[in-house]
Amino acid sequence: MTTTRRSLLAGAAFATSFALSPAFAQAPTEIELFFPVPVDGQLARDMAALIKEFNTAHPAIKATPVYTGSYDETLIKTRAAMKAGKPPAAVIMSANFLLDLKIEGEIQSMDALIKADGKSNDQFMGQFFDALHGNAVLDRQVYGVPFHNSTPLLYVNTDHLKEAGLDPDKLPANWEELVTTAKKLTKREGDRVTRWGMMMPSNYDYGGWILQALTHSNGGQWFNVDYGGEVYYDTPSMLGALTFWSDLVSRHKVHPAGVQAGGAVSSAFLSGQASMMLLSTGSLTHIRNNAKFPYKVAFVPKNVKNEVPIGGASLVIPAGVEGERRKAAWTLINWMTAPEKSGWWSRATGYFAPNKAAYDLPEMKEFLAKNPDAGIAVSQLAFAKPWFATYKTVPVRKAIEDELAAVLSAKKTPKEALVAAQKQADEIMRPYVEQTALKLPTN
């Protein structure tokens, strides 16, 4: 069965190339785009539609969208494919993996392509919001083009606010208000909690990001933005952030204990079992379409200052993609990140459009007028910083996420957890540190 179909296909391909080769028409350059689906299944179909539109508009290129699982699985598949000598032409890659990929020499700089288009790097990156540059421009070279991005956002069920006698227009702006509001919103029947005042996701990938948001809101940094070998896990700002989260669980009892997955948090919010949550702006469209109650969104409440990390993904070109395939990938990347497509994808998902010009288009203005919540998500960008990215981002992130899980299950104190996480992260990054910051002249 397979062989028949394969040989048929091969035969067809052969026949086509034979028929076309002597003529001026060339066979289209075939490229693959690896893409994760961070939102829901509908978007996998939307992506297929988008690429089909691209192929129709560009007959010289034939792009195939390849669904590659979660962000982490996309990284595994891309690395495996490269090692096997089959790098995809372009990948939608989690924005905080770019630094590690660059350190390992697995993605290529786009500077030459930008130059060939007659632009400087600053002109090219100028299209995108400033907050996104930190995860895309590494050592002054452009390694990624922002495709869809997010920040954490506070979602509040305003029906619950009214019911608790609170002003539905005044959402918690700092940690103090967050705790008092959450206490009023939490409902109990005896010892059993029937409604949580506050929920935050703590599963892998999500937990680290939310903790980074709390750390930034507490004046912290999380990692050295300019150097991939340092994280600041064992610091006062981080201790405050982690203790705050743990207090919500064990002291104030307004947040469920244990690890909460992102999907479970939004399901709890949508079903009225949680009154407030911190979640990605990437979920905004999903919440809007499924909430059967009025809700409002606000900036992440602060303790010291308003500041959050960005999230989302960038388009990258793996090392080893050359010639026509590289050019075709570049065409695809520019097409996908242009204002019109960027805006369309933003409206479909809830991610904001990285391309600033997308917000000048009439359809986007109309959309924002109708959905002011999407506007708040964009305005938080002015307070956004890069997402943590280090040498071996995923294990360094897991080092703290495992400790976070232990704290949320009351198995460790925040201080113990941070010391352990710092030690483990330093251990993971040591090979890189020894090759860079600690590589000193010996004579």
Place this chain on the structure above:
Amino acid sequence: MSAATLSTGVSTGEISPKLGYAATLLIAALWMVPFIWMLVAAFNPESIGAGMASLVPSYIPTLANFHEAWASADFPRYGLNTLIITLGILAVQIVTITLAGYAFARLEFPGRTLCFYLFLLQLMLAPVVLIVPNLTTIAKLGLYDSLMGVMAPYFASAFGTFLMRQAFRAIPRELEDAALIDGASVFQRIGFIYLPLAKPSLVAFSIVSVTAHWNEFLWPLMVINSPDLRPLTVGLASFTRGAEGAQAWGVIAAGTLLVSAPLLIAFALFQRAFVNSFVSSGIK
């Protein structure tokens, strides 16, 4: 109460039929819970919300979830791919494990024991470790992005070889000797003496193999690029792995049911044969 029954069970040194029956029921109930939940959720018109956690349906059943799941992926094609992969692997495996099992069980050659232990060592390797080396080999063989590439690494099975070796060793050598006297060749002896007697082991292995490859996700995800060649698991994942949206439990349950239904039906149909084979292969 359970402590009391347990102690009487221990004191006589045997498990009474009643106790055994109760334990079976308990374990069956534990196993059934997720399945029942999947059934209840799949027909739930809500798909998201508090009612989704319930094991007792409290709604008018709907097929909307199935409709959406069906529309979200090309299930017939994915199903065909999965079928080709699982049956293709199994067909080749049966040949390789029979021959290898026979070699380890009956042929005398230097280093046989060492070879066998090396073979068993392969059981200890986590498949994830092998992804990159396997993929490199597959690409070199020109099988990247093909169903053959998904199947190839599984053509030999350490587990199956072990199982067949044990089964063959339990068969009296006299039977083979008798056939040998009648002038049967090696393949005739395997085909007419060993295989029929080792059928229960073969069936048991087939079930394990088919279920494992039917449900496999990571390896096909690595090998396959073309949407046309995706197996069911990869197709299903496109709407269950959303990290930032809420999970639409109803649709996920319906999709999972669609994916697992063929296997479930096959098990229901051949249940007696399967159970018998497990029982007799276990006794040996």
